[in-house]
Amino acid sequence: MALASLNLWQNTEQLNCTSREVKGKITNRPSHELEAIGLWLISFALVAVLSQLLFSLYYFNWELFSKVIYKSLVSLLVCVLIVLAVLAFDQPKKHLLKYILFFAITITSALGLTKTLTGSHAQSDTIFLYGFSFYTASIAYLLHSKQLSAKSIAACSNPLLLITGPIATCFGSVHHYSFKKRFKYFFPYILVGLFLHQAIATPLTKAFHLIALTDMISSCAYAVIFELFVYANFCGLSLMIYGVCGIIGVRIPLNFRQPFSSTNIVEYWRGWHTSLSTVLKSLFYTPTKRSLGTFPAIFVVYLASAMWHGVTINFVLWGVFHASVFILTIVFLRKAAFLPSFVLMIAGVLIGRALFADSDFPRLLEKLSFKYDGFVVLTKLAELPNTSKLALLLGIFFIVAEMVFQKCKYFKERNYKFYRIPIIQLILLVSTLGTICDDSGLDYAVYGQR
């Protein structure tokens, strides 16, 4: 396993679209242009319905629907314009263009046109930049892998995917399976996603005020809460979109693969936001490794990732920190020091999340002084609403289960198989529906729509 871990980002594309389980049950075949365009069209309705169900918007109405249509058309138009501009350039400039495209979100963030990811709602105010970070990264990847086509434009500007990703790095068809089979396989993903998003992520937003506490224990507690929130929100929505697309007959990347079923940070990153990992590997890791070697390539990858998330000091620190942890882990694994690499993963994830969460730099510095001030946070946690406390417990249970049982047959394929067992599905459904209420917390996509 350690040696496998050293093979960085090995077969990431395979992880995304053709895992062993998928090969065994539902094979992929390339989708046709018509399928991609068809999905793009019906995604209007899907986005409107999902917005209603997940984001507690008004009752289904024309105003909402027209807004969805408008945003989607603008995204499609921008994608077409970008691709036309790309085609207008000659080959050497395309090389530069893909990097400009990837960092376009960095430029717009620096100019204040798009928002930095802070855990709060990061939706762009500018309608022309709706879903900008996702489709520019998609086009950059498609340009790199020479896959630009009408199908790929329809895939990366798909309104459903622009809610929260994944980046459209692959787009296969599963139409050759009957609707019944597709429903049976993909519907459980929707329930798992619903549970993560509604029963865990949404109530945890009620604990966001704890970011103001700067002592060591409170900062750690907030890092745990925020990690749970980001995972449950982002992964939950990704799983739902994965399930919906699968039922329709289109396979998109599975953006999360039980990241906590890991023994070190390298494995962790192979399960977290896999579509972005694919893009980063293609655009940054492979070419830099060839010219500068592995370790500089890792730094380049994390700094690029940091800039994609936002142009603030905390993200630079986050990038440098995670690159260092990653390199240190490689050193540990080469010496077969598994326990230190595991401890480093826990510390790396928590400290990394603390850096990610707080864009208020003076407050972040105060937190990094690691001052001890007792267990103030316990009083504050006790004051949280019951739904938030329950969400915290469920979230911790979810992550600990991923971690502890990672060798078991239901966990080792890292595709949420355990949570797709019928009896577990029933438990998740009851827990979700039992806790949902309108004022339990904020509904939004943490990575969404910027």
Place this chain on the structure above:
Amino acid sequence: MTLDLTMLSMVNANRFINIGAIPLVIVAYSVFLCVDHNRNVNIADIKHHIQDIQNSGSVDGLVFGGSNAFYSLSAESISYYTGMKWYNASMDSEVVTGTRIIHDLITRIDQTKVKYFVYSSILPYTIGEVNSYTLDQKVIGEGIKPIRSIFAYMKNGGNYPRTRNSEIRNGFGDIVFDRIKCDFTADNHFDLIHAREEIGISLESLIDKAIYFASMFPNASILIVLPSGYYGGLIFDDLMFDQALRTKFYSVLSGKHFQNSTVKIIVQPPYASVKQVCDGPWHANEDGRAWRTQNLIEFMIKSDASVSDSQGHPENVRGGAADPSRVSSLKPMTMHPPSPHLTH
């Protein structure tokens, strides 16, 4: 043989869950949603509240905001001190203080006659909730989700009692404390984390709202109020935050070509004692309300008397405790003829 039977029963159990139990739970939940929506008193409450404002006739001043304003500001006291007719139009949650409520409101009253509009918001004091306070936010219970979760209903024995706000307001829209329970005890010694949202984030929302209110009430002075809260024994210095917020607020407004005198911002001081709060850190009891309202009136008087700083804005009233004698004089909640020297 035994293994086969076990497998068979597992398959049957899975099939039962997939085609029986899960659909059944979904259907049962749909029924629950229908029942819950029929019991939703939020929307009816809002309509009733706006009808009351219409019934009160033409108003000179409106107090608006969420529960902090509902509990902690008194339109009756302001009316008494200013000699003008004020109404407390605040809602019981700040989440529902968006455009739809204001639109409803302005169709019922003569908006051009409103001379003062006070908007009290806890927005800069909460982190990561800017999205909850957008102008086009829906009313709780209006979407597909239930107002209370199933677990909450079960906890309350299937019944979730809720008092209609119309039953606890007086003719000025103020809360009548005799009709509610201020359940402070030594055990629930609630205090508030001293949380301050990044100025840029909260400022954007406050400016949007200020401009919106100014456009809805063209002849009114708009007063944006950051409310008092109870922070327990916590000692902190908010001067930097307050000054930065005010300076940036006026600076951004000027950039948007707004007259400085039309829109003002005030940061109210924290409650000094737990004896001033009712059932939460933002909710004053009767004493706290009198104290906070007095503080607001003093600001308004200073503001109108042109006691201004170098930027042309009134001095911050933080730390300026209200005169106890005047506060006590506010307590009788009956309409009196205005004091001449306080009349605008």
